[in-house]
Amino acid sequence: MHTIVCVKQVPDPEIPPAKFKIDPEAKKVIPPPGVPPVISVYDERAVEAACRLKDKHKGKITVISMGTGKVSDVVRHALSMGADEGFVLEDEAFENLDSFGTAYVLGKAIQKIGGYDLVLCGRQAADWGAGQVGSILAEMLGIPVITLACGIEVVEKNIRVKRIVKDGYEVLEAPMPSVVTVSSEIGLPRLPAGMSLMLARKKQIPVWKAKDIGADLSELDRTKAHTEITGLSVPTRKTECEIVTGNTPNEAAVNLALKLSKLI
Amino acid sequence: MDTHKGVLVCGEMAEGRLAPITIELLGIGRKLSDQLGETLSILLMGSKTGSLGQEAIAYGADKVYVAEDGLLDHYNSDAYTQVAANLCLKVLPSIMLLGHTDIGCDLAPRLNGRLGGGLSMDCLSLSIDPTTQLLLATRPVFGGNAHATVVSRSARPQMATIRPKIVPPAVRNESRQGEVIPVEDKLDPSAIKVKVVDRIKEEVEGVKLEDAEVVVSGGRGIGSAQNFGMLRELARVLGGAVGGTRPACDEGWVPASAQVGQSGKVVSPKLYIAVALSGAMSHIAGCLGSKYIVAINKDKEANIFNVAHFGIVADYKEVLPALTAKLKELLSA
Ligand SMILES: Cc1cc2nc3c(=O)[nH]c(=O)nc-3n(C[C@H](O)[C@H](O)[C@H](O)COP(=O)(O)OP(=O)(O)OC[C@H]3O[C@@H](n4cnc5c(N)ncnc54)[C@H](O)[C@@H]3O)c2cc1C
Ligand SMILES: Nc1ncnc2c1ncn2[C@@H]1O[C@H](COP(=O)(O)O)[C@@H](O)[C@H]1O
Numbered sequence: 001m002h003t004i005v006c007v008k009q010v011p012d013p014e015i016p017p018a019k020f021k022i023d024p025e026a027k028k029v030i031p032p033p034g035v036p037p038v039i040s041v042y043d044e045r046a047v048e049a050a051c052r053l054k055d056k057h058k059g060k061i062t063v064i065s066m067g068t069g070k071v072s073d074v075v076r077h078a079l080s081m082g083a084d085e086g087f088v089l090e091d092e093a094f095e096n097l098d099s100f101g102t103a104y105v106l107g108k109a110i111q112k113i114g115g116y117d118l119v120l121c122g123r124q125a126a127d128w129g130a131g132q133v134g135s136i137l138a139e140m141l142g143i144p145v146i147t148l149a150c151g152i153e154v155v156e157k158n159i160r161v162k163r164i165v166k167d168g169y170e171v172l173e174a175p176m177p178s179v180v181t182v183s184s185e186i187g188l189p190r191l192p193a194g195m196s197l198m199l200a201r202k203k204q205i206p207v208w209k210a211k212d213i214g215a216d217l218s219e220l221d222r223t224k225a226h227t228e229i230t231g232l233s234v235p236t237r238k239t240e241c242e243i244v245t246g247n248t249p250n251e252a253a254v255n256l257a258l259k260l261s262k263l264i
Numbered sequence: 265m266d267t268h269k270g271v272l273v274c275g276e277m278a279e280g281r282l283a284p285i286t287i288e289l290l291g292i293g294r295k296l297s298d299q300l301g302e303t304l305s306i307l308l309m310g311s312k313t314g315s316l317g318q319e320a321i322a323y324g325a326d327k328v329y330v331a332e333d334g335l336l337d338h339y340n341s342d343a344y345t346q347v348a349a350n351l352c353l354k355v356l357p358s359i360m361l362l363g364h365t366d367i368g369c370d371l372a373p374r375l376n377g378r379l380g381g382g383l384s385m386d387c388l389s390l391s392i393d394p395t396t397q398l399l400l401a402t403r404p405v406f407g408g409n410a411h412a413t414v415v416s417r418s419a420r421p422q423m424a425t426i427r428p429k430i431v432p433p434a435v436r437n438e439s440r441q442g443e444v445i446p447v448e449d450k451l452d453p454s455a456i457k458v459k460v461v462d463r464i465k466e467e468v469e470g471v472k473l474e475d476a477e478v479v480v481s482g483g484r485g486i487g488s489a490q491n492f493g494m495l496r497e498l499a500r501v502l503g504g505a506v507g508g509t510r511p512a513c514d515e516g517w518v519p520a521s522a523q524v525g526q527s528g529k530v531v532s533p534k535l536y537i538a539v540a541l542s543g544a545m546s547h548i549a550g551c552l553g554s555k556y557i558v559a560i561n562k563d564k565e566a567n568i569f570n571v572a573h574f575g576i577v578a579d580y581k582e583v584l585p586a587l588t589a590k591l592k593e594l595l596s597a
Binding site for chain 2: 011013014016017018020022027029099100103123124126127128129130131132134135136137138139140144145146147148150160163164165166167168169170171172173174175178183184185187188224225226227228229230231232233234235237238239240241242243244245248249250251252253254256257258259260261263264
């Protein structure tokens with residue numbers, strides 16, 4: 001079983017909203033100083049899902065990440081969780097791509113790697129969060145896709161996926177290879193430890209450029225982008241909050257109860 | 265590109281009726297198509313659509329495309345994508361709208377991938393740029409910390425999924441006229457690769473989160489499943505439901521189905537009591553429609569106090585028992 005996981009590096013989404021800053025002119029987010037970027041939340045869960053499949057069925061996990069800067073950090077994080085091999089996709093031509101451009105580059109890399117049974121993505125990236133790269137990728141690769149997975153199993157030659165819906169879940173089956181997008185309900189990611197942590201430190205992480213994956217640069221022409229961000233703003237919503245007090249928390253609670261009982 | 269005209273809504277049905285989100289989409293779709301001076305159509309897919317075509321006309325559609333097939337009885341990604349993509353290739357809509365529901369979240373990006381359109385997911389508002397006539401879609405990015413406006417200059421259709429309960433529903437008008445057009449193309453069953461093996465409905469005890477008048481939500485600060493008992497007790501006294509933040513769900517203190525937020529449920533109760541949660545934008549996205557928000561948090565800087573109407577700055581363990589007891593007394597009086 002060979003699983004390829006697509007992981008993205010994002011600014012830490014857990015910083016308090018007060019520290020979140022943008023440059024509205026450039027339509028860019030200013031990363032908070034001193035806070036290192038992290039692996040996107042759902043992508044870490046996708047790595048976890050891949051590791052669980054490997055625990056059960058053996059095989060291999062390959063991780064790919066497209067980006068600039070120290071993207072190899074997130075690949076290494078995935079390696080330390082239990083992935084076997086990782087590649088970084090970095091090229092000027094890959095910067096500021098829309099979802100189609102991103103899916104195209106990931107698809108080219110996946111085709112170069114080849115011999116895969118399953119491609120895992122997160123349901124949505126924690127930064128721009130377009131929520132569509134996995135599905136577009138599947139359409140480009142011409143293979144089935146199942147979204148919003150909260151559980152993945154292999155049943156004979158098929159992949160069996162629990163997919164979250166409003167009032168429960170569906171159990172779906174697709175032939176391999178398929179793309180599956182993973183949601184947080186799949187469960188918490190493991191902490192890197194032991195052998196894989198050691199191996200991950202030493203592992204070479206090759207960097208592939210456009211020519212290495214045979215990407216056609218005209219596909220990445222940003223003047224033909226499917227979507228463009230024309231505005232960026234920070235929503236302001238500030239409610240006058242009445243802090244209810246008392247001599248003790250107990251008393252504050254009683255005072256709050258008196259107010260609430262009038263509202264409901 | 266100007267060969268593409270009109271607004272097409274992708275409808276959803278629930279228990280034999282148009283789903284609430286579909287009526288909302290018809291409302292905003294009508295507005296957009298009137299601004300463009302173009303028609304509003306809707307696609308209904310199912311095994312039987314009955315009189316829902318007429319229903320959609322009463323809610324504002326000029327044309328209703330009805331695709332009936334046993335294979336469309338329940339949502340199936342491959343089947344629905346095939347029907348919707350074929351229709352789009354035929355009617356060439358300029359704008360296509362879907363609900364940001366478990367169906368829309370799956371169907372929209374696939375359709376987009378197949379049609380080569382321009383898609384914005386989870387939109388909070390839509391408008392037409394008066395000079396370019398292009399669709400301007402506003403959506404949350406960075407977990408809701410910012411809002412981005414997205415435009416698709418040349419790719420068609422311009423697609424958007426809209427978050428439920430954000431736009432007002434269309435107003436029904438029995439006297440409206442429109443046309444119901446059956447979709448004749450037969451589905452190709454060989455293209456249906458993903459099979460539905462089972463559908464599991466998870467029964468919730470007590471009031472459903474989405475329908476509750478009062479929601480008591482807890483976050484990471486609650487600390488354990490056992491401590492959530494205090495929130496359950498408060499919810500019981502108020503006849504409400506219990507929700508949680510993602511970390512609370514991750515830890516298994518509350519079921520995953522009780523997650524409130526951008527990637528969970530959107531609730532709009534009269535009263536939302538947020539306990540030991542920081543108020544991340546992606547969480548608040550799920551409860552901003554509440555009439556009153558109450559925050560109990562030991563950190564007075566927590567963002568939740570920026571959206572709350574009432575707050576107590578204290579350890580929740582010292583607040584909840586007294587709050588519950590007093591409310592019980594007041595409400596039984
Ligand atoms: C794309 C994306 C989608 C997301 N979707 C969602 C979503 O749908 N729903 C969601 O909830 N999150 C979502 N998140 C996660 C979100 O960003 C936050 O991580 C999460 O909401 C934080 O949960 P929390 O408030 O419980 O935890 P924390 O942020 O850790 O806050 C805990 C709070 O508890 C307080 N506290 C601790 N102990 C006590 C005590 N004894 N008494 C009183 N107060 C106490 C602390 O002061 C603190 O404010 C999403 C993130 C991303 C990137
Ligand atoms: N630059 C990238 N590198 C690797 N994977 C990515 C990248 N961008 C998106 N993905 C994958 O696609 C998923 C959905 O992204 P998006 O559609 O942008 O929200 C992510 O969770 C990742 O699994």
